[in-house]
Amino acid sequence: MRRLAIGFIPLTDAATLIACAERGFATAEGLEIDLHREVSWANIRDRLNVGLLDGAHMLAPQAIASSLGLGHVRVPLVAAFALNLNGGAITVAPELHAAMGATGEDLATGEGTARALGAVVRQRAAAGQEQLTFSSVYPFSTHTYALRHLMEAGGIDPDRDVRLVVVPPSYTVENLRSGLIHGFCVGSPWNSVAVEAGVGRIALLGTELFARAPEKVLGVHARFANAEPDVLRRLIRALEAAARWSEAPENRGDLVRLLAEPRFLGVRADIIERTLTGRPDVGPGGTARTDPDFLVLHRGGATRPDPRHALWIYAQMVRAGQVGYAADAVQEAQAVYRPDLYDAALGLAARPAAAEGDPVGTRFGEAFDAGDSDSVVAYLARLGRR
Missing domain, CATH: 3.40.190.10 (Periplasmic binding protein-like II)
Incomplete structure (x- = not known):
C-alpha cells in the first residue's frame, strides 16, 4: 500500500x-x-x-x-x-451592494453589476472617499482574474481605482465583517457563509462571468x-x-x-448541500440564485485537464501585468496540463485537444478564442495590451 x-x-x-x-x-x-x-x-x-x-x-x-x-x-x-x-462567487458588503443598487443598474445581470460597481467607485473617488478594497485568495488564481474581468468591464482600473489584496479563503468572512475589505472572490462555501452571517451579499456567481472556469x-x-x-x-x-x-x-x-465534518470544511450541512446542487443563497431571507453548473465535479x-484552459490562464496573467508575454512561456504553461497522463491512466484513446472557441465561456467582456492563429497575442491585442 x-x-x-x-x-x-x-x-x-x-x-x-x-x-x-x-x-x-x-x-x-x-x-x-x-x-x-x-x-x-x-x-x-x-x-x-x-x-x-x-x-x-x-x-x-x-x-x-x-x-x-x-x-x-x-x-x-x-x-x-x-x-x-467553477464553484466561486463575488461577494460584497451589504452597504456596497445597496450603493450599487442605488445606481439604477440591473444587478441581475453581469454587465449591470459591472456598471454599478464602476459607478460606485467613481462616485467615491469624486467625493474623496477611500478606495474600495477587494480580496482574492492568491495572486495567481481564477478569483483574481474574475475580479479584474468584472472591474474592467465596469470601466475600473484594478491597479489604480481599487485596492486588491490576498486573504486566505477561511478568513474572508471575518475580514468582511470587520470592514477590512469591502468584497471578495472566493470558492464556496465561504460566500454563502458570509450571506448566512449577514455580512455579505453575493453579487455574482462565478458562472455569471465564465461558464466553465478552470x-x-x-x-x-x-x-x-x-x-x-x-x-x-x-x-x-x-x-x-x-x-x-x-x-x-x-x-x-x-x-x-x-x-x-470539522476536520474538513466544518460548515453547516445545508450550506454545503446548496452549493453542490447549485442553489446558493445570495442574500437575506433565503434569496437564492440557481445554476446547476455552479460547481462541476465530473x-x-x-x-480531463484541458490545455486550452492553461492558455487562457496564461493570457490572464499577461493581462493582469503579472508577466510579460513570451512565446516559449505559452508552451511551458500549456505543458503543465497533461491530458496524455489522464488518458493513459484511464485507458482512453489519445485525442487531440479541441482547438476552437472560448474554453471558459466568457459571459460578457472580451472573450478568449483558442482558435486564433496566435490566441494569446490576438486576445491581448483586442484588449489593447500589446
Whole structure:
C-alpha cells in the first residue's frame, strides 16, 4: 500500500479528493491518502515544492505560476487531473451592494453589476472617499482574474481605482465583517457563509462571468510524476471514480455529511448541500440564485485537464501585468496540463485537444478564442495590451 500525503484547503471543491481518501477509492487502487488541511494557498505551494506533500488540491493558475517561476522559486508542476470547474462567487458588503443598487443598474445581470460597481467607485473617488478594497485568495488564481474581468468591464482600473489584496479563503468572512475589505472572490462555501452571517451579499456567481472556469487541479511535482508514473496513474483512476461518485445524486447526503465534518470544511450541512446542487443563497431571507453548473465535479469531461484552459490562464496573467508575454512561456504553461497522463491512466484513446472557441465561456467582456492563429497575442491585442 503506497501512502501519499496530500494537502487541501477547506473548500467544497476539495470534495473529490476528500471522498477519494475517505470512501475507499484510493484503497481500491492500492493507495492510502493522508489528507493535510492547510491554511493558505501559499502553504500548499511551499509544502508541495519542498516535498512535504506528494500532491495537493491546487489553484489551476498556481500550478502554472509555479512552473514559470512567477511570484516564487521556479518549481515544475504537473496537473494530470482537474478537480472541478467553477464553484466561486463575488461577494460584497451589504452597504456596497445597496450603493450599487442605488445606481439604477440591473444587478441581475453581469454587465449591470459591472456598471454599478464602476459607478460606485467613481462616485467615491469624486467625493474623496477611500478606495474600495477587494480580496482574492492568491495572486495567481481564477478569483483574481474574475475580479479584474468584472472591474474592467465596469470601466475600473484594478491597479489604480481599487485596492486588491490576498486573504486566505477561511478568513474572508471575518475580514468582511470587520470592514477590512469591502468584497471578495472566493470558492464556496465561504460566500454563502458570509450571506448566512449577514455580512455579505453575493453579487455574482462565478458562472455569471465564465461558464466553465478552470478552478482546482491535482498538482504534483514533476519529479514525482516522472519517478512514480504507476502511482500517479493509480491516483488518477481513484480520483476519477471518486469524482463520479461525488456527483451522483444518490451519494449527495453522504458527501455533504462528510464535508461538513470539522476536520474538513466544518460548515453547516445545508450550506454545503446548496452549493453542490447549485442553489446558493445570495442574500437575506433565503434569496437564492440557481445554476446547476455552479460547481462541476465530473460531468461533461470536467476532470480531463484541458490545455486550452492553461492558455487562457496564461493570457490572464499577461493581462493582469503579472508577466510579460513570451512565446516559449505559452508552451511551458500549456505543458503543465497533461491530458496524455489522464488518458493513459484511464485507458482512453489519445485525442487531440479541441482547438476552437472560448474554453471558459466568457459571459460578457472580451472573450478568449483558442482558435486564433496566435490566441494569446490576438486576445491581448483586442484588449489593447500589446
